[in-house]
Amino acid sequence: MKKLLLLSALFITSLIFAQIPQGISYQAIALNGSGNAVANSNVGLRLSVLNTSATGTVLYTETHTKMTNAQGLFNLVIGQGTPTTGTFAGITWANGSKFLKVEMDAAGGTNYTLVGTTQLLSVPYAMAAGTLAGATAGNSLADVVQESQYTNFGFIDYSANKAYVFNAMTGTWSNQPYSASESPEMTATEGNFAFVDYTAHKAYAFSGAAGTWSSQTFSASASPSITLSKGNFGFIDYDGAKVYVFNSKTGTWSNQPFNASASPELSGNYGAFGFVDYSANKAYAFSAKTGTWANQSFNASSSPELLVGIGSFAFLDYSDNKAYVFNAATATWVSQTFNGSSSPDLSQSDN
Structure with missing residues (x-):
């Protein structure tokens, strides 16, 4: 059986011209029956909002076809798919519990297999309220959500040999120089960025929370590649027999040695x-x-x-x-x- 592994909670996403958000961001990794990611492939999805219980009445159903990345990750917004039952705007969030049923066809078609059913908790119900506790007078829910969310941006200036990141939380740019002979590729996850400078034998990572760059040296003969894990970065130095992990919460690197063989x-x-x-x-x-x-x-x-x-x-x-x-x-x-x-x-x- 094909499986789907949820990576994050559900978040309200604002739509243009909508006073109250009419969508729920959904991020997941598609796995096959062996637990391996369904990478760089189209997957078919059918999502249903059920009333009261995991076996309750279907209030709304929509379908999506999404392309996964190399890690099997995909993103979508519930409420922006192709409706097959009901309307997303017609869901009465305030009346009783709501459950999300997820079905998937890993081949990208419509031969859906049930992945699971999960109760929707507080975030979707905020759409029925229109305001948040502590919100200032005159601010809509969309205003509050928009102000509490942010996106960081980064790019590499290959001529100046610097990587730049804009931290939207602080509203400032910061940069990290690298070796003149390098042409690094920047990797990003959850507001954090990383790249490898093979000439200097260093991996660099930027923490969105800490707002700082941090480097980790590796063996001169090693050629590590960055592994992503929802906000954090890791890599293996086989020559140094160590695994390194960048913790974005603290903005620091840690390591774990392993047997040299x-x-x-x-x-x-x-x-x-x-x-x-x-x-x-x-x-x-x-x-x-x-x-x-x-x-x-x-x-x-x-x-x-x-x-x-x-x-x-x-x-x-x-x-x-x-x-x-x-x-x-x-x-x-x-x-x-x-x-x-x-x-x-x-x-x-x-x-």
Whole structure:
């Protein structure tokens, strides 16, 4: 079965000339049955707003066809698709609970498979209110939302050998010089930016929250590539046998060493990162919440695969008959023993 992994909460998005926003921003990653991203492909989506419960009456349904990026990520606005049932403006948000049902065809058609149904909480209901608590007199909800959101912008001046970022929160530009022989590519996520200067053997990252640039040196013989994870950046220095992560909340880099004979693959999701060191028989995870690394040993005869969740990770150790989960809230690994005669499959359910 094809799966869809939600990456973010739902946010109100303002439409031109709309006094009250009539749309909900939706961002997700499309995964196949093996947990791999459906990259650079069209996916078909059908989204329905249900009344009262997860099996309630369908108030509104619309369809979308969206192109994913290299990580399987796509964006859309609920309320701007092709309506098939009801109207988005006709939804009575204030009357009872509302649920969002998501269906997807990973092949880009209309052979939809149910992904899941999630309750819509406070954000959509603000559309029924028209004003926010603490809003100044005369300000509409659209005004307040617009003022509380911002977009940062960045570009590279290859002639001057500088990367520039405009921080909309402070209203200022800042720059980061790089080697004259370089032609770096800028990567961005959640208001933060990063690029690699291979000549200087440094990775640079800009934190939108801190408003500062920070650099991380890597081995002269290494050629790392940046991995994105909802606001944070990471890369592997195989020659230095270290994984580096940039925490956008603090604007700092941290690292996790691994066995020099290992060649781990770095996975990132929802700000967290994880990898398996098969030489040291350990799984490592970086918590976006605490900004720290935690490791979990496994049996030397086991070769577990890391299952990636929303900010968390899990794997099965069939040799020791244990399932391990990295708890994103506490930044700790938690185990559960299973019967030695069993060979369970690990599944996931996002909430």
